[in-house]
Amino acid sequence: MRILSLIASSTEIVCALGCGDQLVGRSHECDYPKWVSKLPVCTEPKFNTDGTSYEIDQRVKAIVQEGISVYRVDADLLRKLKPDVIVTQDQCEVCAVSLKDVEAAVCEIIPSRPKIVSLKTESLADLWRDIQKVAEALGIAEHGKILVTELKERMERVLSQGGRPTRANRSMNISSKPAVACIEWLDPLMAAGNWMPELVEMAGGVNLFGEAGKHSPWMTWEDLVKKDPDIILCLPCGWGIEKVRSEMAVLTERRGWAQLKAVRNKKVYLLDGNQYFNRPGPRLVESLEILAEIFHPEVFNFGFKGSGWVVF
Numbered sequence: 001m002r003i004l005s006l007i008a009s010s011t012e013i014v015c016a017l018g019c020g021d022q023l024v025g026r027s028h029e030c031d032y033p034k035w036v037s038k039l040p041v042c043t044e045p046k047f048n049t050d051g052t053s054y055e056i057d058q059r060v061k062a063i064v065q066e067g068i069s070v071y072r073v074d075a076d077l078l079r080k081l082k083p084d085v086i087v088t089q090d091q092c093e094v095c096a097v098s099l100k101d102v103e104a105a106v107c108e109i110i111p112s113r114p115k116i117v118s119l120k121t122e123s124l125a126d127l128w129r130d131i132q133k134v135a136e137a138l139g140i141a142e143h144g145k146i147l148v149t150e151l152k153e154r155m156e157r158v159l160s161q162g163g164r165p166t167r168a169n170r171s172m173n174i175s176s177k178p179a180v181a182c183i184e185w186l187d188p189l190m191a192a193g194n195w196m197p198e199l200v201e202m203a204g205g206v207n208l209f210g211e212a213g214k215h216s217p218w219m220t221w222e223d224l225v226k227k228d229p230d231i232i233l234c235l236p237c238g239w240g241i242e243k244v245r246s247e248m249a250v251l252t253e254r255r256g257w258a259q260l261k262a263v264r265n266k267k268v269y270l271l272d273g274n275q276y277f278n279r280p281g282p283r284l285v286e287s288l289e290i291l292a293e294i295f296h297p298e299v300f301n302f303g304f305k306g307s308g309w310v311v312f
Contacts, residue, residue, distance in 0.1 A: 235273030
Protein backbone atom coordinates (compact mmCIF):
# COMPACT_ATOMS: atom_id res chain seq x y z
CA MET A 1 0.00 0.00 0.00
CA ARG A 2 1.23 3.50 -0.88
CA ILE A 3 0.56 5.98 1.93
CA LEU A 4 0.79 9.76 1.76
CA SER A 5 0.70 11.62 5.10
CA LEU A 6 0.03 15.35 5.00
CA ILE A 7 0.21 16.13 8.72
CA ALA A 8 3.07 15.49 11.12
CA SER A 9 0.90 13.69 13.66
CA SER A 10 -0.48 11.20 11.13
CA THR A 11 3.05 10.43 9.92
CA GLU A 12 3.90 9.48 13.49
CA ILE A 13 0.72 7.41 13.76
CA VAL A 14 1.48 5.52 10.53
CA CYS A 15 5.01 4.78 11.77
CA ALA A 16 3.79 3.73 15.22
CA LEU A 17 1.45 1.29 13.50
CA GLY A 18 4.45 -0.29 11.78
CA CYS A 19 3.65 1.01 8.28
CA GLY A 20 6.35 3.62 7.89
CA ASP A 21 7.94 1.65 5.06
CA GLN A 22 4.78 2.21 3.02
CA LEU A 23 4.98 6.01 3.18
CA VAL A 24 5.65 7.57 -0.24
CA GLY A 25 5.32 11.27 0.64
CA ARG A 26 4.91 13.75 3.46
CA SER A 27 4.04 17.34 4.34
CA HIS A 28 6.64 20.07 4.81
CA GLU A 29 6.16 19.75 8.60
CA CYS A 30 6.66 15.98 8.91
CA ASP A 31 10.05 15.41 10.57
CA TYR A 32 9.63 12.48 12.95
CA PRO A 33 10.93 9.83 12.87
CA LYS A 34 13.97 11.60 11.40
CA TRP A 35 14.25 9.30 8.40
CA VAL A 36 10.95 10.63 6.96
CA SER A 37 12.85 13.76 5.90
CA LYS A 38 14.01 11.71 2.90
CA LEU A 39 10.45 11.41 1.59
CA PRO A 40 9.11 13.73 -1.14
CA VAL A 41 7.51 16.91 0.27
CA CYS A 42 4.01 17.46 -1.11
CA THR A 43 2.94 20.69 0.64
CA GLU A 44 4.19 24.18 1.38
CA PRO A 45 2.90 27.25 3.23
CA LYS A 46 1.70 30.25 1.22
CA PHE A 47 3.28 32.67 3.68
CA ASN A 48 6.73 33.42 5.08
CA THR A 49 7.07 31.37 8.26
CA ASP A 50 10.04 33.43 9.51
CA GLY A 51 9.51 36.41 11.79
CA THR A 52 7.97 37.26 15.13
CA SER A 53 4.82 35.69 16.52
CA TYR A 54 2.94 38.91 15.72
CA GLU A 55 4.19 39.02 12.12
CA ILE A 56 3.29 35.37 11.50
CA ASP A 57 -0.15 35.89 13.05
CA GLN A 58 -0.82 38.88 10.79
CA ARG A 59 0.25 37.02 7.64
CA VAL A 60 -1.96 34.06 8.40
CA LYS A 61 -4.97 36.23 9.27
CA ALA A 62 -4.58 38.20 6.03
CA ILE A 63 -4.68 35.00 3.97
CA VAL A 64 -7.62 33.54 5.89
CA GLN A 65 -9.64 36.78 5.63
CA GLU A 66 -9.35 36.60 1.85
CA GLY A 67 -10.83 33.11 1.91
CA ILE A 68 -7.59 31.62 0.60
CA SER A 69 -6.08 28.40 1.87
CA VAL A 70 -2.97 28.82 4.03
CA TYR A 71 -1.15 25.87 2.42
CA ARG A 72 -0.53 24.57 -1.09
CA VAL A 73 -0.70 20.93 -2.17
CA ASP A 74 1.48 19.82 -5.10
CA ALA A 75 -1.08 18.05 -7.31
CA ASP A 76 1.54 17.11 -9.92
CA LEU A 77 3.67 15.36 -7.32
CA LEU A 78 0.61 13.58 -5.92
CA ARG A 79 -0.11 12.27 -9.40
CA LYS A 80 3.43 10.91 -9.72
CA LEU A 81 3.37 9.29 -6.28
CA LYS A 82 0.05 7.49 -6.97
CA PRO A 83 -0.95 7.07 -3.31
CA ASP A 84 -3.57 4.53 -2.28
CA VAL A 85 -4.30 6.35 0.98
CA ILE A 86 -3.91 10.03 1.85
CA VAL A 87 -4.11 11.07 5.50
CA THR A 88 -5.02 14.70 6.23
CA GLN A 89 -7.06 16.67 8.78
CA ASP A 90 -10.13 18.89 9.05
CA GLN A 91 -9.55 20.32 12.51
CA CYS A 92 -7.63 23.51 11.79
CA GLU A 93 -6.93 25.20 8.44
CA VAL A 94 -4.11 27.22 10.01
CA CYS A 95 -2.19 24.32 11.57
CA ALA A 96 -1.88 22.03 8.54
CA VAL A 97 -3.16 21.21 5.09
CA SER A 98 -6.94 20.97 5.23
CA LEU A 99 -9.34 18.41 3.84
CA LYS A 100 -10.60 20.78 1.15
CA ASP A 101 -7.01 21.40 -0.03
CA VAL A 102 -6.48 17.68 -0.46
CA GLU A 103 -9.82 17.10 -2.15
CA ALA A 104 -9.07 19.90 -4.63
CA ALA A 105 -5.69 18.35 -5.45
CA VAL A 106 -7.07 14.82 -5.71
CA CYS A 107 -9.64 15.98 -8.24
CA GLU A 108 -6.70 16.61 -10.56
CA ILE A 109 -5.19 13.15 -10.09
CA ILE A 110 -5.89 10.90 -13.06
CA PRO A 111 -6.49 7.99 -12.98
CA SER A 112 -5.65 7.40 -9.30
CA ARG A 113 -8.52 7.76 -6.83
CA PRO A 114 -6.90 7.37 -3.41
CA LYS A 115 -8.84 6.91 -0.19
CA ILE A 116 -8.78 10.11 1.85
CA VAL A 117 -8.64 9.67 5.63
CA SER A 118 -9.33 12.91 7.48
CA LEU A 119 -8.49 13.20 11.17
CA LYS A 120 -10.00 15.62 13.68
CA THR A 121 -8.35 15.31 17.06
CA GLU A 122 -9.72 17.72 19.65
CA SER A 123 -9.33 15.53 22.75
CA LEU A 124 -7.57 12.38 23.90
CA ALA A 125 -10.69 10.35 23.08
CA ASP A 126 -10.46 11.71 19.54
CA LEU A 127 -6.81 10.66 19.33
CA TRP A 128 -7.68 7.05 20.16
CA ARG A 129 -10.46 7.14 17.58
CA ASP A 130 -8.22 8.66 14.89
CA ILE A 131 -5.46 6.11 15.45
CA GLN A 132 -8.03 3.39 14.96
CA LYS A 133 -9.36 5.19 11.88
CA VAL A 134 -5.90 5.19 10.28
CA ALA A 135 -5.35 1.54 11.20
CA GLU A 136 -8.62 0.51 9.61
CA ALA A 137 -7.85 2.46 6.43
CA LEU A 138 -4.53 0.60 6.22
CA GLY A 139 -6.22 -2.76 6.75
CA ILE A 140 -4.64 -3.38 10.16
CA ALA A 141 -7.50 -2.67 12.56
CA GLU A 142 -6.12 -5.02 15.21
CA HIS A 143 -2.78 -3.19 15.21
CA GLY A 144 -4.70 -0.01 15.96
CA LYS A 145 -6.37 -1.55 18.99
CA ILE A 146 -3.03 -2.79 20.31
CA LEU A 147 -1.34 0.60 19.86
CA VAL A 148 -4.17 2.48 21.57
CA THR A 149 -4.08 0.04 24.49
CA GLU A 150 -0.31 0.46 24.86
CA LEU A 151 -0.52 4.26 24.83
CA LYS A 152 -3.34 4.32 27.36
CA GLU A 153 -1.42 1.97 29.64
CA ARG A 154 1.62 4.25 29.53
CA MET A 155 -0.56 7.18 30.57
CA GLU A 156 -2.11 5.08 33.31
CA ARG A 157 1.36 4.31 34.66
CA VAL A 158 2.04 8.04 35.02
CA LEU A 159 -1.19 8.46 36.95
CA SER A 160 -0.41 5.47 39.11
CA GLN A 161 3.13 6.62 39.86
CA GLY A 162 1.79 9.97 40.98
CA GLY A 163 -0.86 8.37 43.14
CA ARG A 164 -3.74 10.03 41.29
CA PRO A 165 -6.94 8.20 40.46
CA THR A 166 -6.83 5.56 37.74
CA ARG A 167 -9.25 2.76 37.05
CA ALA A 168 -7.33 0.62 39.57
CA ASN A 169 -6.03 3.25 41.97
CA ARG A 170 -8.22 5.76 43.78
CA SER A 171 -5.71 7.21 46.25
CA MET A 172 -4.35 10.75 46.06
CA ASN A 173 -0.72 10.96 47.19
CA ILE A 174 0.03 14.32 45.54
CA SER A 175 -1.71 16.92 47.67
CA SER A 176 -0.62 20.17 45.99
CA LYS A 177 -1.75 20.93 42.46
CA PRO A 178 -0.14 23.98 40.84
CA ALA A 179 -2.32 26.41 38.88
CA VAL A 180 -1.02 26.30 35.31
CA ALA A 181 -1.24 28.68 32.35
CA CYS A 182 -0.41 27.09 28.98
CA ILE A 183 0.47 29.71 26.36
CA GLU A 184 0.14 28.43 22.79
CA TRP A 185 0.90 31.73 21.05
CA LEU A 186 2.75 34.77 22.36
CA ASP A 187 1.51 37.74 20.34
CA PRO A 188 -1.43 37.91 20.45
CA LEU A 189 -1.78 35.72 23.51
CA MET A 190 -3.49 32.39 23.02
CA ALA A 191 -4.11 29.68 25.59
CA ALA A 192 -3.87 25.96 24.80
CA GLY A 193 -7.12 24.08 24.31
CA ASN A 194 -8.10 20.73 22.82
CA TRP A 195 -6.16 17.91 24.58
CA MET A 196 -3.87 20.16 26.62
CA PRO A 197 -6.29 20.83 29.53
CA GLU A 198 -6.67 17.06 29.88
CA LEU A 199 -2.91 16.52 29.98
CA VAL A 200 -2.44 19.28 32.55
CA GLU A 201 -5.03 17.75 34.86
CA MET A 202 -3.64 14.23 34.37
CA ALA A 203 -0.14 15.47 35.21
CA GLY A 204 -1.33 16.86 38.53
CA GLY A 205 -1.99 20.50 37.66
CA VAL A 206 -4.99 22.81 37.56
CA ASN A 207 -5.57 24.23 34.09
CA LEU A 208 -6.46 27.94 34.16
CA PHE A 209 -7.17 28.74 30.49
CA GLY A 210 -8.70 26.77 27.64
CA GLU A 211 -11.26 23.96 27.72
CA ALA A 212 -10.78 20.29 26.96
CA GLY A 213 -12.13 19.33 23.57
CA LYS A 214 -12.45 22.94 22.37
CA HIS A 215 -10.24 25.06 20.12
CA SER A 216 -7.48 27.10 21.72
CA PRO A 217 -8.91 30.47 22.86
CA TRP A 218 -7.40 33.93 22.74
CA MET A 219 -6.53 35.35 26.15
CA THR A 220 -5.65 38.78 27.49
CA TRP A 221 -2.65 39.94 29.47
CA GLU A 222 -5.02 41.21 32.14
CA ASP A 223 -6.51 37.72 32.55
CA LEU A 224 -3.05 36.21 32.98
CA VAL A 225 -2.08 38.79 35.60
CA LYS A 226 -5.38 38.41 37.43
CA LYS A 227 -5.14 34.62 37.72
CA ASP A 228 -1.42 34.82 38.59
CA PRO A 229 -0.53 31.16 37.86
CA ASP A 230 1.90 29.08 39.86
CA ILE A 231 3.42 27.78 36.63
CA ILE A 232 3.58 29.30 33.13
CA LEU A 233 4.24 26.99 30.18
CA CYS A 234 5.22 28.57 26.86
CA LEU A 235 4.68 26.14 23.97
CA PRO A 236 3.79 28.11 20.81
CA CYS A 237 2.37 26.04 17.99
CA GLY A 238 5.06 24.80 15.62
CA TRP A 239 8.01 26.20 17.59
CA GLY A 240 10.98 24.59 19.26
CA ILE A 241 12.54 25.79 22.50
CA GLU A 242 15.12 28.18 21.03
CA LYS A 243 12.54 29.91 18.85
CA VAL A 244 10.33 30.40 21.91
CA ARG A 245 13.30 31.80 23.85
CA SER A 246 14.01 34.33 21.11
CA GLU A 247 10.45 35.66 21.37
CA MET A 248 10.04 35.83 25.16
CA ALA A 249 10.62 39.59 25.27
CA VAL A 250 7.02 39.88 24.09
CA LEU A 251 6.05 38.72 27.57
CA THR A 252 8.94 39.86 29.73
CA GLU A 253 8.56 43.50 28.66
CA ARG A 254 4.90 43.61 29.65
CA ARG A 255 3.92 45.61 32.71
CA GLY A 256 3.56 43.28 35.69
CA TRP A 257 5.61 40.37 34.31
CA ALA A 258 8.25 40.51 37.06
CA GLN A 259 5.54 40.48 39.75
CA LEU A 260 3.87 37.28 38.55
CA LYS A 261 4.13 34.41 41.03
CA ALA A 262 5.54 32.01 38.42
CA VAL A 263 8.22 34.52 37.45
CA ARG A 264 9.23 35.27 41.05
CA ASN A 265 9.46 31.56 41.84
CA LYS A 266 11.31 30.68 38.61
CA LYS A 267 8.43 28.52 37.43
CA VAL A 268 8.30 29.72 33.82
CA TYR A 269 9.14 26.95 31.36
CA LEU A 270 9.86 26.84 27.63
CA LEU A 271 8.61 23.66 25.98
CA ASP A 272 9.11 22.06 22.57
CA GLY A 273 5.54 22.44 21.37
CA ASN A 274 6.41 21.49 17.82
CA GLN A 275 7.70 18.03 18.67
CA TYR A 276 5.31 17.19 21.48
CA PHE A 277 2.31 19.19 22.64
CA ASN A 278 1.07 20.60 19.31
CA ARG A 279 0.97 17.19 17.62
CA PRO A 280 -2.01 14.94 18.40
CA GLY A 281 -0.16 11.69 17.88
CA PRO A 282 1.51 8.93 19.92
CA ARG A 283 3.95 11.36 21.53
CA LEU A 284 1.19 12.97 23.57
CA VAL A 285 2.22 10.28 26.03
CA GLU A 286 5.68 11.86 26.24
CA SER A 287 3.96 15.24 26.53
CA LEU A 288 2.15 13.99 29.63
CA GLU A 289 5.44 12.75 31.07
CA ILE A 290 7.06 16.14 30.46
CA LEU A 291 4.26 17.94 32.28
CA ALA A 292 4.43 15.48 35.18
CA GLU A 293 8.15 16.03 35.75
CA ILE A 294 7.71 19.82 35.55
CA PHE A 295 4.77 19.91 37.98
CA HIS A 296 6.05 17.30 40.43
CA PRO A 297 9.83 16.79 40.12
CA GLU A 298 9.84 15.13 43.52
CA VAL A 299 7.90 12.23 41.99
CA PHE A 300 8.70 12.17 38.28
CA ASN A 301 11.90 12.17 36.23
CA PHE A 302 11.54 10.91 32.67
CA GLY A 303 14.69 12.63 31.41
CA PHE A 304 13.15 15.29 29.18
CA LYS A 305 14.76 18.29 30.86
CA GLY A 306 17.02 20.07 28.38
CA SER A 307 15.39 18.52 25.33
CA GLY A 308 11.62 18.66 25.82
CA TRP A 309 11.65 21.57 28.28
CA VAL A 310 13.90 24.09 30.01
CA VAL A 311 13.53 26.62 32.80
CA PHE A 312 13.33 30.14 31.43
